[in-house]
Amino acid sequence: MTSKFQLFIHGVCREGSEGQSVDVINPATGLAIGKVAYASPTDIEEVVHLAEQGLRSWSAVPPWERGRILKDAAARLRADIDRIAEVITREQGKPLAEAHIEIDRSADFLEWGGEQARRIAGRIVPGRRPGQHIEIQPHPIGIVAAFTPWNFSMALAAKKFAGALAAGCPIICKPSQETPGSVLELAKALVAAGVHPAAVAVIFGDANRVSTQLIESPSVAKITFTGSIPIGKRLAAAAGAAMKPVTMELGGHAPVIVCGDVDPEATAELLAKAKFMNAGQICLCPSRFFVEASIADRFTARFAELARAWKVGDGMDPETEMGPLANERRVEAIDRLVEDARQRGTTILAGGHKVGNQGYFYAPTVLTNVPAEAAILHEEPFGPVAPILPFSDEAAMLAEANGLEFGLSSYVFTHDGERQRRLIDALHYGVVGVNGGLTHQPEAPLGGWKESGIDTEGGIEILDPYTITKHVNLQ
Numbered sequence: 417m418t419s420k421f422q423l424f425i426h427g428v429c430r431e432g433s434e435g436q437s438v439d440v441i442n443p444a445t446g447l448a449i450g451k452v453a454y455a456s457p458t459d460i461e462e463v464v465h466l467a468e469q470g471l472r473s474w475s476a477v478p479p480w481e482r483g484r485i486l487k488d489a490a491a492r493l494r495a496d497i498d499r500i501a502e503v504i505t506r507e508q509g510k511p512l513a514e515a516h517i518e519i520d521r522s523a524d525f526l527e528w529g530g531e532q533a534r535r536i537a538g539r540i541v542p543g544r545r546p547g548q549h550i551e552i553q554p555h556p557i558g559i560v561a562a563f564t565p566w567n568f569s570m571a572l573a574a575k576k577f578a579g580a581l582a583a584g585c586p587i588i589c590k591p592s593q594e595t596p597g598s599v600l601e602l603a604k605a606l607v608a609a610g611v612h613p614a615a616v617a618v619i620f621g622d623a624n625r626v627s628t629q630l631i632e633s634p635s636v637a638k639i640t641f642t643g644s645i646p647i648g649k650r651l652a653a654a655a656g657a658a659m660k661p662v663t664m665e666l667g668g669h670a671p672v673i674v675c676g677d678v679d680p681e682a683t684a685e686l687l688a689k690a691k692f693m694n695a696g697q698i699c700l701c702p703s704r705f706f707v708e709a710s711i712a713d714r715f716t717a718r719f720a721e722l723a724r725a726w727k728v729g730d731g732m733d734p735e736t737e738m739g740p741l742a743n744e745r746r747v748e749a750i751d752r753l754v755e756d757a758r759q760r761g762t763t764i765l766a767g768g769h770k771v772g773n774q775g776y777f778y779a780p781t782v783l784t785n786v787p788a789e790a791a792i793l794h795e796e797p798f799g800p801v802a803p804i805l806p807f808s809d810e811a812a813m814l815a816e817a818n819g820l821e822f823g824l825s826s827y828v829f830t831h832d833g834e835r836q837r838r839l840i841d842a843l844h845y846g847v848v849g850v851n852g853g854l855t856h857q858p859e860a861p862l863g864g865w866k867e868s869g870i871d872t873e874g875g876i877e878i879l880d881p882y883t884i885t886k887h888v889n890l891q
Contacts, residue, residue, distance in 0.1 A: 418448070418450045419440070420450060420451060421451065421453065421597055421620070423455055423459065424619075425459070425617050425619070426614055427607045429600070432453045432456050432459055433458050436453070436454040437451040437452060437454060438451065438452060438593060440593070442507065442509075443739070443740040443742050443743060443776045444509055444731060444732070444739065444775045444776075446744075449507065452596045457625075459619065460619065460630065463588055464559065464588070464630070464635050466617065467586040467587075467614065467615070467617065467635070468635055470559075470613075470614030470615035470616075471586050473614060473615070474584060474586055474611065475585070477612070479534055479536045482530070482581065482582060483530035483531060483533040483534040485606075485610040486530030486533065486581060486582060487526065487527050487531075488610065489526050490523035490524070490526040490530070492608060492609055493526070496605075500515075500519055501516050501519060502732070503598055506597075507595045508566060508567075509695070509741070510731050511731040512731060512734065514693065514694060514739075521574075522570045522574035522602065525571070525575050525858045525874070526574060526606075528878060529577075529578025529579055529858075530582060532876065532879055533582035533583070535876075538551060538553045538554055543889075543891075548889070548890065548891045550889050550890070551888040552888075553888060554883045554884075554886075555584075555883060555885070556584035556585045557583070557637050557882050558635075558638060558884075559585065559587075559635055560580040560586065560588070560637070560638045560639075560640060561590070561630040561636045561640070562577075562587055562588065562641070563589075563623075563639075563640070563642070563643065563651065564576065564592065564641075564642055565592055566591075566592035566594045566595040566743075567694060567697040568694070568698075569592060569598040570602050572642045573589055573598075575856075575873045575878075577589070577616075578878065579881060581611060581615065581616075582878070583882035583883050586612075586614065586616070586617075587616060589617065589618050590619055590620065590623070590627065591618065593620045596618075600618055603616050603617075603618045623647075631655055631658065632658065639655045639663075641663070642664075642666075643667075644796075645667045645822075645867050648664045648869075662870055662871070663870060664871065665699065665863065665868075666699075666864060667699060667824065668700060668796065668824030668864065669704060669795075669822040670700065670701060670822075670826050671703075671704045671706055671826050671827070671845075672687060672702040672705045672826070673817065673828050673829065673830075673839055674706065674711070676708035676709075678711070678831060680711040684716075685722060686852070687705070687802075687827075689853070690702050691802050692737070692800050694739075695738050695739060695741050695742075695778070695800050696797065696799045697799065700824065700855070700856070703802075704793060704803060704816075705802055706805050706817060707807070712804070716782070716804050719802065720782040722780075726738055728779065730775075738780065738800065740776040740778075741777070741800075742776070747770060747776045749799070750778050750800070753791050753795065753799075753801065754783070757791070760790050761785060762784070762785055762787070763785045764781065765783070765784055766779070767779030767780050767781030767801075768783075780800045781802065782802050782804065783801065783802065783804065784804050786803045786804075790803070814839075814842050814843075818842070821866055823844055823864050823868045823869075824845060824846055824865075824869065825848075825849065825854055825864075826843045826848050827854070828851070829851055831851070844866065845864075845865055845868075846863050846865045846872075847862055856873075857874070859874070860875050861873065861875030861877045862875075
């Protein structure tokens with residue numbers, strides 16, 4: 417079965433005006449499942465012009481009604497969850513069960529944005545003179561250009577749609593052309609629920625050309641991006657040249673600190689699930705495992721045992737525990753990191769190789785005796801590779817844990833309350849998971865420190881990146 421993934425402009429799916437398209441590949445087979453249309457510069461100009469109309473019409477909708485519409489869109493996603501999950505799995509590879517979780521989380525974000533839309537409020541500050549007062553008015557910032565990746569193609573777009581639309585802003589989303597279907601489903605649900613069609617657009621195309629045109633457009637007021645640090649820096653620099661604000665959720669290389677007072681086997685089981693979910697292609701994913709020497713052997717043995725037994729296969733198979741990597745580039749990148757570690761004397765206890773003769777499968781991999789100069793300890797792996805690093809000196813371990821430019825997520829496992837607090841305070845990361853995994857729930861803000869991001873998404877602050885303040889001094 418092949419599909420047409422078209423541009424979504426003013427509530428209508430259509431081809432690009434220049435007729436250009438590229439294949440969309442099922443990563444489980446390596447075969448094309450359809451073609452995605454590319455937008456031309458003329459198409460993008462039209463989308464921006466429509467968004468100008470969308471700003472006027474959508475911002476005029478009362479916040480209470482915007483909230484109702486967003487919550488209705490969430491209900492539509494949930495009502496069609498089985499069909500949409502198959503769309504996600506076919507284009508991205510993750511198991512159907514994980515695709516269901518992603519859709520449900522996307523709906524959560526739309527609902528949360530809808531609730532927060534109803535809480536938009538200004539305030540009055542008493543003046544210093546009789547008859548004077550100051551009004552603080554929140555306003556939609558304007559047209560939002562959003563750039564979203566392929567690993568959680570619907571959920572990461574939903575965060576941005578929820579905040580922007582709830583604030584009254586139109587949004588133009590350029591998702592990855594490798595996973596187009598899921599974001600199209602999201603946009604269709606929003607328009608079907610009542611979002612003005614000029615306020616939502618989904619376009620595809622050459623990433624550099626599309627981002628340049630949108631960022632340079634005088635009509636676009638805000639840039640939001642989820643992806644790698646190098647691309648985030650390039651987009652932020654371009655936005656800075658035009659003094660446009662940005663929200664960036666960028667890469668991570670999460671340290672996991674496993675202390676000697678925890679059950680090593682049970683902790684290994686929990687962390688293996690977190691590591692191999694979505695084939696390790698998660699910004700929040702645990703990726704450097706610092707394990708106290710007293711339990712390192714037991715933890716490592718159990719982790720490697722689990723990795724060797726993990727069922728890798730097509731995400732459409734209900735028995736699959738881990739699907740393929742999303743594309744051939746990821747297989748090559750993981751293979752390069754593992755080979756670099758191997759050549760430096762690393763011991764490979766599990767995996768370390770591609771799986772099968774078709775698709776983009778890589779075996780869950782566990783590394784020990786990893787030297788400090790190995791690339792895997794410095795580059796975000798974004799794949800199913802777990803380097804395990806025994807430690808006995810806490811201060812030296814923390815220096816390594818904090819020693820990279822990444823500052824998104826981190827983990828601490830200990831039942832010692834004093835040590836738990838000491839480690840939480842010492843970690844230079846925007847998110848810390850304690851004795852459990854991490855996931856972004858919409859009721860809490862999430863953002864990275866250092867080079868892992870600018871601003872946050874979610875929480876009661878979800879609308880803040882998409883609003884601008886007007887100070888009115890009345891006498």
